[in-house]
Amino acid sequence: MDITSDTHSQHISKQFNHELEELKTHLMAMGGLVERQIQEAVAALLDGDSRLAEQVRDNDKAVNNLQIKIDEECTRVLARRQPAASDLRLVLAVIRATSDLERIGDEASKIARNALTLIEAGNGNKGFVEVRHISEHVRKMLRDALTAFARFDIDLALAVVHEDDAVDSEYTSAMRSLMTFMMEDPRSITSILSVMWILRALERIGDHADNLAEYVIYLVKGLDIRHTSPEDLDEAALKSKG
Amino acid sequence: MPVFDPETRRAPEAPAKESAITDIPAASSALEIEGLTLSYGEATALKGLTLRIPRQRVTAFIGPSGCGKSTLLRALNRLHDLNETVHRQGTIVLEGEEIHAPGIEVAELRRRVGMVFQAPNPFPMSIYENVAFGLRLQGGLKRRQRDEVIEWALSSAALWDEVKDRLHDSAWSLSGGQQQRLVIARTLAVQPEVLLLDEPASALDPISTLKIEELIRNLKSRLTLVLVTHNMQQAARVSDYTAYLHGGELVEYAPTDQLFTNPRLAQTENYITGRMT
Numbered sequence: 001m002d003i004t005s006d007t008h009s010q011h012i013s014k015q016f017n018h019e020l021e022e023l024k025t026h027l028m029a030m031g032g033l034v035e036r037q038i039q040e041a042v043a044a045l046l047d048g049d050s051r052l053a054e055q056v057r058d059n060d061k062a063v064n065n066l067q068i069k070i071d072e073e074c075t076r077v078l079a080r081r082q083p084a085a086s087d088l089r090l091v092l093a094v095i096r097a098t099s100d101l102e103r104i105g106d107e108a109s110k111i112a113r114n115a116l117t118l119i120e121a122g123n124g125n126k127g128f129v130e131v132r133h134i135s136e137h138v139r140k141m142l143r144d145a146l147t148a149f150a151r152f153d154i155d156l157a158l159a160v161v162h163e164d165d166a167v168d169s170e171y172t173s174a175m176r177s178l179m180t181f182m183m184e185d186p187r188s189i190t191s192i193l194s195v196m197w198i199l200r201a202l203e204r205i206g207d208h209a210d211n212l213a214e215y216v217i218y219l220v221k222g223l224d225i226r227h228t229s230p231e232d233l234d235e236a237a238l239k240s241k242g
Numbered sequence: 243m244p245v246f247d248p249e250t251r252r253a254p255e256a257p258a259k260e261s262a263i264t265d266i267p268a269a270s271s272a273l274e275i276e277g278l279t280l281s282y283g284e285a286t287a288l289k290g291l292t293l294r295i296p297r298q299r300v301t302a303f304i305g306p307s308g309c310g311k312s313t314l315l316r317a318l319n320r321l322h323d324l325n326e327t328v329h330r331q332g333t334i335v336l337e338g339e340e341i342h343a344p345g346i347e348v349a350e351l352r353r354r355v356g357m358v359f360q361a362p363n364p365f366p367m368s369i370y371e372n373v374a375f376g377l378r379l380q381g382g383l384k385r386r387q388r389d390e391v392i393e394w395a396l397s398s399a400a401l402w403d404e405v406k407d408r409l410h411d412s413a414w415s416l417s418g419g420q421q422q423r424l425v426i427a428r429t430l431a432v433q434p435e436v437l438l439l440d441e442p443a444s445a446l447d448p449i450s451t452l453k454i455e456e457l458i459r460n461l462k463s464r465l466t467l468v469l470v471t472h473n474m475q476q477a478a479r480v481s482d483y484t485a486y487l488h489g490g491e492l493v494e495y496a497p498t499d500q501l502f503t504n505p506r507l508a509q510t511e512n513y514i515t516g517r518m519t
Contacts, residue, residue: 010517084502222504
């Protein structure tokens with residue numbers, strides 16, 4: 001049976017409704033924080049703002065704390081409510097999602113660390129265009145995945161799953177052009193490697209956003225599409241009301 | 243070929259009035275119920291149920307009070323025969339035999355299809371005599387053979403170790419949980435093929451409940467079990483298949499794993515997750 005974003009507020013126990021609502025609210029708060037971390041880490045690099053980069057690294061603790069807090073809430077719901085069906089799927093999806101969001105937080109921190117290295121070295125901005133472009137792309141993926149989660153929106157979740165392929169190919173071509181720069185100017189290798197690490201982190205963020213979208217499909221349809229390539233997805237079946 | 247195919251994860255689409263799990267073939271079902279309608283006077287308790295109950299599996303019936311789950315259970319060993327106001331249509335086939343066929347003896351049917359009720363009901367006699375009761379009725383066993391069967395039945399009911407030194411004490415000296423296992427041993431002693439359990443643990447404390455549930459799991463290697471319970475977690479813990487009944491109709495019948503993680507119908511979802519309908 002398909003569920004909607006109202007499904008979890010129809011229990012006879014209002015307290016249970018409230019607990020599930022809190023899980024979603026806290027997950028969205030964590031998602032918002034993580035998205036800001038990416039945005040600021042990339043801004044720190046592009047604007048050469050080392051204070052902002054330091055701030056991103058400090059904020060990672062807040063992301064980690066939120067993961068622990070939400071996981072505790074999920075554990076409590078599992079222990080006290082023994083949720084079934086869509087309630088169970090919501091709790092599982094939230095636990096999985098916090099783990100991906102925490103990893104996105106780590107990637108943002110990595111971007112900030114490499115931004116600091118690049119700001120200190122201060123030579124050139126090769127690859128920055130690609131960083132800006134891919135970062136905007138993966139931030140949109142993350143935002144869409146979170147919106148899909150909040151609205152239980154299968155179509156939007158599927159769009160995110162497909163988007164990940166585009167990010168992967170952008171990443172590959174960015175790496176190729178950075179490789180050329182390194183061959184042309186060996187002195188730039190150190191700083192270009194840092195840019196490559198940043199691109200790598202952004203590409204990983206895209207993968208995590210893709211995971212989040214997959215949890216939305218699990219949550220709404222009860223179908224686990226992890227490890228299924230987008231071409232093999234039977235979208236007609238996913239979009240049909242079951 | 244899509245790796246994931248909703249058809250293999252879900253029960254095939256069926257009309258709102260679900261009739262049976264299609265993946266239980268007739269050959270592996272102990273009981274086949276077809277078009278079973280049962281009414282108490284004017285009130286219809288079961289409305290044309292059709293389902294198969296798989297052999298050597300635990301099948302749970304869940305549903306709100308008055309949904310017909312106990313009525314269905316009782317129909318399986320003809321407990322309604324004693325009530326003249328009950329009218330029945332439809333058939334119940336046990337291992338190929340219609341249980342209402344003229345040649346069927348009710349006492350023999352009830353040996354083959356044993357029943358355990360909500361409140362433990364040991365007879366007012368010793369532990370030993372409780373288990374020996376059915377055997378004595380059947381007759382034909384020498385004392386030593388009978389002792390062996392009694393030990394086997396009590397062991398099968400996970401009670402032997404607790405009572406082996408006090409077999410001649412009154413059954414009433416046992417705790418509620420032990421009494422329930424004694425009643426199960428009494429039923430097992432006559433070698434039934436099907437065991438019907440009507441809320442077998444609802445009067446028991448959590449530890450005794452878990453012992454009964456463990457026993458149900460162990461017994462399914464030998465017989466077919468049908469469980470009626472209000473405790474959904476219990477149905478989820480012990481059963482292989484779950485049937486959700488409402489208003490005398492079979493709403494959804496599916497493998498328990500599926501019914502409790504991704505039920506097909508909103509009505510089932512609402513019931514098992516405690517939502518307002």
